[in-house]
Amino acid sequence: MEGYEVEVPSYFLCPISMQLMKDPVTVSTGISYDRENIERWLFSFKNTTCPVTNQQVLDTDLTPNHTLRRLIQAWCTLNSSYGIERIPTPKAAVDKSYIIKLLDEGKKSPQAQINCLQRLRSIAQSNNSSRRQLEAAGAVEYLASIIKKDALDCDQDSDISKASDEALNILYHLEISDSVLRKILGDDDDQFLEGLLHVLKCGNYQSRAQAITMLKSALNVVDPVQVIGVKPEFFIEIVQIFHDKISQQVSKAALKLLVELCPWGRNRVKAVESGLVSTLIELLLATSERRACELILTVLDQLCGCAEGRAELLKHGAGLAIVSKKILRASHVATDKAVRIISSISKFSANSRVLQEMLQVGVVTKLCLVLQVGSSQKTKERTKEILMQHSRVWKKSSCVPPHLISSYPFS
Numbered sequence: 290m291e292g293y294e295v296e297v298p299s300y301f302l303c304p305i306s307m308q309l310m311k312d313p314v315t316v317s318t319g320i321s322y323d324r325e326n327i328e329r330w331l332f333s334f335k336n337t338t339c340p341v342t343n344q345q346v347l348d349t350d351l352t353p354n355h356t357l358r359r360l361i362q363a364w365c366t367l368n369s370s371y372g373i374e375r376i377p378t379p380k381a382a383v384d385k386s387y388i389i390k391l392l393d394e395g396k397k398s399p400q401a402q403i404n405c406l407q408r409l410r411s412i413a414q415s416n417n418s419s420r421r422q423l424e425a426a427g428a429v430e431y432l433a434s435i436i437k438k439d440a441l442d443c444d445q446d447s448d449i450s451k452a453s454d455e456a457l458n459i460l461y462h463l464e465i466s467d468s469v470l471r472k473i474l475g476d477d478d479d480q481f482l483e484g485l486l487h488v489l490k491c492g493n494y495q496s497r498a499q500a501i502t503m504l505k506s507a508l509n510v511v512d513p514v515q516v517i518g519v520k521p522e523f524f525i526e527i528v529q530i531f532h533d534k535i536s537q538q539v540s541k542a543a544l545k546l547l548v549e550l551c552p553w554g555r556n557r558v559k560a561v562e563s564g565l566v567s568t569l570i571e572l573l574l575a576t577s578e579r580r581a582c583e584l585i586l587t588v589l590d591q592l593c594g595c596a597e598g599r600a601e602l603l604k605h606g607a608g609l610a611i612v613s614k615k616i617l618r619a620s621h622v623a624t625d626k627a628v629r630i631i632s633s634i635s636k637f638s639a640n641s642r643v644l645q646e647m648l649q650v651g652v653v654t655k656l657c658l659v660l661q662v663g664s665s666q667k668t669k670e671r672t673k674e675i676l677m678q679h680s681r682v683w684k685k686s687s688c689v690p691p692h693l694i695s696s697y698p699f700s
């Protein structure tokens with residue numbers, strides 16, 4: 290095996306990763322794998338077959354292969370002179386009955402709740418088997434109930450707020466599936482979403498970042514009516530996330546959430562009223578990172594689908610200029626989205642002042658360039674349509690460089 294000076298027996302290697310097994314377990318088909326690899330295969334990637342035999346894994350209980358693990362440990366010890374470290378004996382998964390008892394204790398008092406949450410966090414960080422035991426014992430529902438309760442109590446003390454932050458932190462690291470998420474949402478979708486909104490308002494930086502990710506996951510599984518009907522406060526808090534500059538990763542997560550929220554007409558108006566358009570323009574001015582530009586332009590394109598969004602973009606002194614600047618600079622996706630934004634402005638908001646501004650900030654020049662380079666056919670068609678629509682104003686302007694006049698389409 291690459292990385293070792295001695296050859297590793299093939300039956301010590303996990304068939305999935307071809308790495309030395311640290312915690313060998315056997316599935317119902319009789320094949321042994323490293324626990325971390327097979328759990329990722331079965332539970333994270335949602336596969337239902339054995340990677341080696343392709344047989345259906347009907348029973349997902351994993352049996353520890355103690356004999357194989359001891360053989361691997363003995364081999365490591367014998368070859369320690371070659372720099373091979375002995376694999377540690379894995380910790381056993383926490384018993385389900387112990388977790389149930391722990392949850393019952395946590396319901397007795399605020400201090401007992403904090404103690405319970407600290408222990409649950411420790412269990413969640415131990416191994417995948419323990420995390421699955423947490424789900425089976427009802428810990429996910431218990432954690433969700435704390436977040437819901439926190440939102441309902443307007444006069445909460447610091448201990449309750451701390452409990453909500455801790456509960457969300459554990460939920461976040463459990464990486465719960467859509468089916469489990471649907472279960473905790475149940476028939477009171479608004480209550481859990483209200484809990485996440487409360488965390489966005491009152492939580493620390495870490496919990497607010499986690500709430501953004503959890504909110505995106507929740508909105509992916511709730512009824513579309515719930516997505517359309519999200520409160521304006523959600524957009525206000527997302528805008529605040531951008532202003533606080535927690536991290537690039539958190540900002541991207543917030544942008545991805547907006548991509549899910551802003552296709553809906555009602556949400557567009559709520560987003561615009563929260564000040565999102567000017568915030569996104571400022572973000573676009575400050576970044577050259579490809580994926581961030583694509584996400585920002587995608588959301589701006591969605592917001593320009595309403596009159597309020599277009600008005601806010603034109604109101605910002607750098608709105609048209611920065612959108613134009615990203616054409617042919619970031620990626621094909623960014624170019625497409627930027628052209629779509631300009632198309633919306635061109636069709637629905639192109640008064641004489643706007644048309645002159647598009648000339649002066651270089652929008653028209655960029656559109657002429659799009660026709661000359663390798664953009665998608667759809668983007669070129671949309672660009673040609675914009676140029677032809679306003680050719681009487683733009684075609685003979687001195688703002689268009691002479692060498693680009695030949696690319697200007699005839700009407």
